[in-house]
Amino acid sequence: DIYYGIRDKTRAIADQHANLGRTVEGSIVQHLQKLRVEIKAHIKNIQNDTGKLATSVAKERALSAKLVGDLATNIAVLKNTPLGVTARSDPYVSNQVVARQLVRQVHTENALHKSLLLTQSSSALFEASLVQAVQSAWATFEEWRARTDSAIRDTWGVLSREMAALPTDREWIAFAAREDHLVDPETPLRDPQHIQYPSKDDPSVLPVHAGLLERKKRYTRSYREAFYVLTPAGFLHEFASSDPALADRPQFSLFLPLCTLGPPSAPSAKSHKFHIEERKDGTGGVHTGSLRGLRSSLTGGGGRAWAFRGRSHEDMMEWWNDIRMLCARYLVASEQMERSGPVAAAVVPLVI
Template sequence: MNEPVSISRATSLSRPASRASRHGSTISRSQSLIQKNIAAHDLRPSDILIERFTAWKAIVKQLISYFEGIADIENNIAREMTKLAGIIQVPFRSGNQFLGEGGLQDIFYGIRDKTRAIADQHANLGRTVDGSIVQHLQKLKAEIKAHIKNIQNDTGKLATAVAKERELSAKLIGDLSTNVSIYKNTPLNITAKTDPYVANQAVFRQLVKQVHTENALQKSLLLTQASSAMFEASLVQAIQSAWATFSEWRTRMDNSIGELFNHLQTDMSALPPDREWITFAAREDHLVDPETPLRDPQAITYPSKDDPSVLPVHIGLLERKKRYTRTYRESYYVLTAAGFLHEYASSDPAVGHQPLFSLFLPLCTLGPPSPSSAKSHKFHIEERKDGTGATNSGSFRHMKDSLIGRGHSTGRAWAFRARSHDDMMEWWNDIRMLCARYLVASEQMERDGPVLAAVRAAGYTSDDDGEETEEGSSIEEEADDDDDAIYVEARDLADGEGEETGPPEYSHGPAVSARDNGANGYPVRNFLTAGPRRPSADGGARRSTRKMAQA
């Protein structure tokens, strides 16, 4: 008796539990049809379609953003091109500098107008993309959203019904198993409703209903798949149409812009390069005539240009002995009427515009020139502090003492060498006219024959066989004979002490009488026979002072 009661209690308890669970799960079944209540593979085609067209919606959205960007770019280009057109200011503000017609101004008119036309082309393309293509793609996006909604509505209801039928079928099958168990265990406790036959009939009817619902869902899915395939094809065609429209408008714009630029190129290349200048030169009166000759600096006249003091007395090349290396260096020298011997780096005034070395000759003593038989054609100039010196200091010994720092003089001495004896005599004759005093060598006796041969055999050499060794000079020292050279005063100060003398000038005129001032203001010696200032054509030097005194 206890077992049937327990069985009936179990049965009675299971029914209220099943009823409560049935009422409590109504909402949850409608919310989670695919994930919980049914198998995933049965309703997966619907989910796949939804996911696919959701991806299509994202693609179309990207394409919309792309074309919106193109529209913005074209509109920005249109604005910038309009600004560029405003840069060209025509007509020109520079007065009558350019032609009004048929010149550069007409080309600039074309540049401005065609730039504005190019800006209009870009603006038209931007408006077309924004108003046609972007709007078309936005409508396409809305259609995709609607199609996704239709898939959800059509298959969703059927999927809900299938889920309900499957749940009911599972419950009836469970009840059938329970009734069969009661029948086998407690056959006396079975009722008409719990009869396994009746329960089986209910299960069969429910399975038939479930199968019909599932078949309806399958048909709906097949229709949805077919419509989705057609809809996707229409999506592709719509995108292709949008891109074809953009390409057509873009090609049309590019062709128009290309034609505009070609016209600009044609107009610019058609302008002759010299048209503007020919017209400008024809109407302008202040341009320089191309036939005007260039000015010659030598033809310039200015005050004191031809004054004797600015003309060089002698110019040419000389070699000056270096003080420490004892080697000669050739330079360009200029002897001026003011009494200066200037050394320049070059004869080109642009290179040597300032003298490298200058010697004021009125305060110097000029040494005798080397004879014509000497191997080196040189002379010496000694600097004197007082400018007068002693009257009996004209020998070679005193000259040597002054050069090496001994004797009465405290000045310096310089040795100069020329390329030839004639060139040296020209320099020497011009310099002696400007020095305070100069030395004249006496005539040397020609020694030859057995005496000269014996002297040379004994190991003695003449004075001209080698170069000098004294620092800063190259004077060959003679024997202790003070009469070998005679000191000659270039300025005779005996007469007219305290008299004012004229400014130093130099003239290449004939010799003047003794104690007369020359053209340069310095007194000159009275020679009984006025010799030429420069050597004769046969190369002989001037006669010595002693011979001239004997004449």
């Protein structure tokens, strides 16, 4: 079988590589470890010599900057309050101190410069010796690797030919024949719309009316369009989107059985709107009157009033008639539109 052949031949190849590894460990790695010790010693010498000088230069530069700042301060004191100058703060004395400090700084910097030149020269020679040592180690490794490659080349060739001759579907066919837990390719994907669960088609979960409406903002007094759903439970929900995947929870809701519905605007009005007032008692009867009467009613009710606007008068009247069947009371200013459909079957009018 091909897999038994692969097992035996790869084991032989592994043994040959292990032999090469032992040879590399004994002949090359030990030499490279000695180089590592030499590199660490060279780095330590650089840190002891050049590193200390660099620290001294940094200290001298910091001291020079401080003394130059003191000189500028003493000069300012002399110009502003001449009587406040002391012997130590005399700008002449301060300048002499700065000059001496700059001499010390320059001497330290020159010493660092010479040390760096010497370190660079020695490092170049040291780097050349390192490269030669690594090249020698690599030549030794290449010699042993060539011997190992010659021994395993034929083995790799046999494995390649055997693997190339293996049919691509041989293993899968054998697996599928003995496995009974595979998914049937003919099984269709599930559709969420076809999932049945208790109360899915209950009348209380089906919307009475759904569509776009504009609601007047409370502070900016401008209208903003949103997707609204009127439910049999008596709620008018506002959603950010008509797609339930994007907005499954309402961002604004009105419980209509505790609200008063105002009369719709006339067909000739420029804006097709109506008002809904929140009420606490939820009682009231059907009244007929004008918008002025509704305004006074809203003033006396103590609840907030919301203005809604439709795209057309027909669209607005459809909303108004459906909402009328759920409100505690409503006011009318014109002849009501009669409509038929699922509203009457899904909603019981709450008219007192």
